[in-house]
Amino acid sequence: MKKTVLTSVLLSAAAGVITLIGVLLCISLSSFDARSGGAGWNMFLMLPDSAVTAVAVSLIVLDAACVAFAVLLAVSDARSRKAVSDSEKKSYKTRFSKLGLIDAGGVKKDNVPYNDRVELKSFCDGFRDFAAAEMGLYYDISVIRAFVAAMSCTHLIILQGISGTGKTSLPFAFGKYIYSDATVTPVQPSWKDRSDLLGYYNEFTDSYTETELLCRLYEANLSDDIYTVVLDEMNIARVEYYFAEFLSLLELPDGASRRMRVTADSRDSDPALFENGTLSLPDNVFFTGTANNDDSTLAISNKVCDRAFIIELNSRSKPFAAKSAGRYHISYKKLKELYDEACAAHPLSEQMKNRLTKLDEYLINSLGITFGNRVSRQTEKFIPVYMACGGDWEEAADMLICRKILYKMDGLDPTLCRDCAEGVKNKLTELFGAEKTPLCHAYLRKFQTVI
Numbered sequence: 027m028k029k030t031v032l033t034s035v036l037l038s039a040a041a042g043v044i045t046l047i048g049v050l051l052c053i054s055l056s057s058f059d060a061r062s063g064g065a066g067w068n069m070f071l072m073l074p075d076s077a078v079t080a081v082a083v084s085l086i087v088l089d090a091a092c093v094a095f096a097v098l099l100a101v102s103d104a105r106s107r108k109a110v111s112d113s114e115k116k117s118y119k120t121r122f123s124k125l126g127l128i129d130a131g132g133v134k135k136d137n138v139p140y141n142d143r144v145e146l147k148s149f150c151d152g153f154r155d156f157a158a159a160e161m162g163l164y165y166d167i168s169v170i171r172a173f174v175a176a177m178s179c180t181h182l183i184i185l186q187g188i189s190g191t192g193k194t195s196l197p198f199a200f201g202k203y204i205y206s207d208a209t210v211t212p213v214q215p216s217w218k219d220r221s222d223l224l225g226y227y228n229e230f231t232d233s234y235t236e237t238e239l240l241c242r243l244y245e246a247n248l249s250d251d252i253y254t255v256v257l258d259e260m261n262i263a264r265v266e267y268y269f270a271e272f273l274s275l276l277e278l279p280d281g282a283s284r285r286m287r288v289t290a291d292s293r294d295s296d297p298a299l300f301e302n303g304t305l306s307l308p309d310n311v312f313f314t315g316t317a318n319n320d321d322s323t324l325a326i327s328n329k330v331c332d333r334a335f336i337i338e339l340n341s342r343s344k345p346f347a348a349k350s351a352g353r354y355h356i357s358y359k360k361l362k363e364l365y366d367e368a369c370a371a372h373p374l375s376e377q378m379k380n381r382l383t384k385l386d387e388y389l390i391n392s393l394g395i396t397f398g399n400r401v402s403r404q405t406e407k408f409i410p411v412y413m414a415c416g417g418d419w420e421e422a423a424d425m426l427i428c429r430k431i432l433y434k435m436d437g438l439d440p441t442l443c444r445d446c447a448e449g450v451k452n453k454l455t456e457l458f459g460a461e462k463t464p465l466c467h468a469y470l471r472k473f474q475t476v477i
Contacts, residue, residue, distance in 0.1 A: 121227070124236045125244050125297040133245045136205050138355045140250075146364050147416040149354060150174055157199040158348035163192055166343045171415040172425055173200070176335035177312055178365040178411040179404035181276045184260070184326065186317040187339035193316040194258055196339075201254045205355040208254040208314075209242045213261075217268040224288055234289070246311050247299050250357040253311045260315035261323045265330045272313070273333055281309040310358035328437060332400060335408070336429040365407065368414035374406055378419065381457045385427070388453050392446045395434040404430065420462045427454075428465040435473065443473040 120126045154170045157163040173196065176183045185193040194210065201208030214222065225237045239255060246253040257269075266273070275284040289296070289303035299305060315334070317326060382405065386397045397405070405426055412422035432450075435443045447470040454463045 119232070120295040120297075121232060121234045121293070122236060122297050123233065124241050128241065128244055128248070129298050133248050135249070135251075136355070138205055140357045140360065141354050142360055144354055144356060144360070144364070146174065146368060146411065146414040149356070149364075150415045152351045152354060153200065153203050155348045155351035156203050156353060157196075158346065159350055161195070161199050161202070163195050163199055164343040164345050165192065165196065168417065168421065168425075169196070169337060169339065169343075171412055171417045172335075172337050173197075174415055175408050175412040175417075175422070176337065177361075178368070179407040180333065180335050181309075181311065182273075182313045182315065182330075182334040184315045184317055184331070184334045184336045185339055186319065186326075186336055189318055189320075191339040191342055193339050194256060197254050197256050197314040203353050204252055205353060206251040206253060208256050209239055210256040210258055211237075211239050212258045213263055213268075215262050217263040219268055220271045220286070222268050223272075224286070227289060240288070240305075243307065243311060244297065244299060244305065246308050247306055250310065250359055252356065252358050252361060255311060255313045257313060257315040259318065259323070261317045261326050264324055265315070266327050269330075272307070273330065275307050276313075277333065282306065284308075309362075328434060331433060332398070332430075335404070336433065338429070364414070365411055368411045369407060372410035372413040372419075374409060378409075378423070382423075385453060385457055389431065389450070392449060393435065393438060393442070395431065395438075397431060401426075401430045420458060423458065424463040424465045427463065428469050432466060432469055440473065447471070447473040 150167065150170045153174075154165060154167055157165060173183065183197075185196060187193060198208050198210065211223070217223075223237065224240045224243075225235045227234050242253055242255065260269075271286055275286060278284050284307040285301065285304040286307050287303060288300065288305050292300070292303045296303070297305075317323065382397065390396050408426055409419055409422040412425075413419055451467055451470050454466055
């Protein structure tokens with residue numbers, strides 16, 4: 027732009043010089059007197075009459091060209107300035123209207139202080155009573171304990187079972203219980219990538235279509251509340267497609283390194299928490315997916331199940347007389363402290379570890395399935411926390427083995443599973459005792475009916 031201005035100035039100056047020469051030439055020509063022998067003209071240039079005419083015409087043409095080119099450059103410079111001005115206005119105009127409001131006004135919270143005097147057992151019992159008394163939702167205490175304990179070892183929980191058993195209501199009631207409403211996101215069959223969850227950029231309006239989920243994830247970075255996201259009917263589309271980026275990020279142990287891509291570029295007017303078009307996925311966000319088992323849904327892959335914790339809800343619990351219970355406004359920091367205290371108070375014994383190791387070796391040799399490092403890490407947290415919630419280790423081990431290990435048999439040859447089912451049942455009885463693993467036995471019985 028500066029070069030354009032300089033060129034225009036030089037051309038204008040050249041046009042001025044040429045104009046001056048032309049004026050002098052005109053004065054000279056006007057003072058030319060042929061009768062005096064051309065003394066007036068010879069006084070300036072000493073040129074013949076034909077040459078003077080040619081020079082005069084050339085000067086006029088050159089002068090007009092310089093003036094025209096200078097005007098053209100000036101117009102081009104004005105347009106460039108306007109384009110830059112529009113670009114600057116565009117860069118300072120925020121394309122995230124909802125997130126901009128959060129930056130301006132902060133996160134809206136209930137004026138309820140955090141409850142730091144809470145134990146996991148009373149927390150689970152209170153949640154069960156609250157769901158029944160305040161919302162008319164009845165759950166078995168083992169489901170409540172499994173839900174709270176699962177949050178200690180993974181950020182993705184899958185509630186699986188038949189319709190009408192309260193899969194969506196459970197995390198919704200949990201959000202009410204902790205003063206942090208859950209975000210319910212109905213999954214659509216056409217979903218294929220992260221834009222279906224986070225939104226997309228509209229080039230025509232130069233704005234970003236922000237989903238409620240994106241706004242909640244942004245708020246989670248500004249708060250220590252526990253945020254629950256419900257992916258309703260999550261297996262109506264392929265989870266490993268639209269949730270792929272989240273699956274990878276949730277595997278990272280360091281929450282600060284979990285940055286999800288929102289936009290392809292970066293602007294000065296983007297929300298304050300954005301960094302080169304990315305937003306942090308904080309530790310205080312937990313995803314709960316609901317999955318029905320019918321013909322309208324897709325099977326959830328082992329990749330997803332291995333990273334999640336699956337809780338089966340195949341029947342409705344019977345109503346019971348619930349106590350009038352209040353709510354707990356608990357922070358994520360406090361919840362994490364409770365999990366750490368549970369792991370310290372109820373560590374896995376060497377006897378328990380040996381039992382799990384022997385079961386792992388047997389499953390590898392007979393079926394070719396194994397616990398793996400990920401499940402082993404989850405075991406070291408789930409069982410202690412489940413015990414701190416009021417359960418016993420046998421019940422926790424039964425649930426974990428059934429949902430995290432034996433479920434892999436669904437992807438194996440049914441005939442092989444039928445032939446090995448009785449041997450697995452006997453091994454479980456040998457290691458854990460008779461009738462100590464009812465969930466595992468019930469799961470294995472379905473393979474024994476295969477013809």
